Amino acid sequence: MDTTQRTDQQRSADRRRRELLEAADRVVLRDGPQASMNAIAAEAGITKPILYRHFGDKGGLYAALAKRHTDALLASLRAALDAPAERRERVESTLETYLAAIEARPQVYRFLMHPAEGSTGGDQGFDVGKHSAPLLRRMGEELAQVIEERVDLGPESQQLARVWGHGIVGMMHAAGDWWLGERPCSRAVLVRSLADLLWGRLAAAGDRVGGPGF
Secondary structure: OOHHHHHHHHHHHHHHHHHHHHHHHHHHHHHHHHOOHHHHHHHHOOOHHHHHHHHOOHHHHHHHHHHHHHHHHHHHHHHHHHOOOOHHHHHHHHHHHHHHHHHHOHHHHHHHHOOOOOOOOOOOOOOOHHHHHHHHHHHHHHHHHHHHHHEEOOOOHHHHHHHHHHHHHHHHHHHHHHHHHHOOOOHHHHHHHHHHHHHHHHHHOEEOOOOOOO
């Protein structure tokens, strides 16, 4: 098989994988954490063995969906952090971006973060509990990198940036999960309240010399 044939086959496989992920997204938007491999295969118009051939198992499909949505969310968060605005505005904009994302697609959020709610066994839903922690960890590391690049936290800057990154992601996740379930206040009120909680130390820290600023 020559290089052109291999390239064409790879493109075809990549295109088919995207189509299957789009079918999975449609099922997740409809069923949330109760999305199943059977339902996704039916939506894609294929059999379950073909779905397994592309993703290996439920965990493989979950990981692919998680990467797809996490990549999009992280890109939006970075855009909020890079916006030409004062630091306080960017903090609020970043919180707003996260909360708006989970509010806009609550079924996707619940699929990614809540293990098989309402599952009755068999093929009813994904066991995602063991996958959601690494997803949050990735977000924490990404935010830590942004903080370290931009904010001067002194001689232990790298360690503090990781503490802050994971702490802020944990706060956003816990507060957002509570808010999405109970709706005790408006999104704007929650954003301001969380920004107030973060603001003291962030306001006092200087920009890192040579960094993009924050």
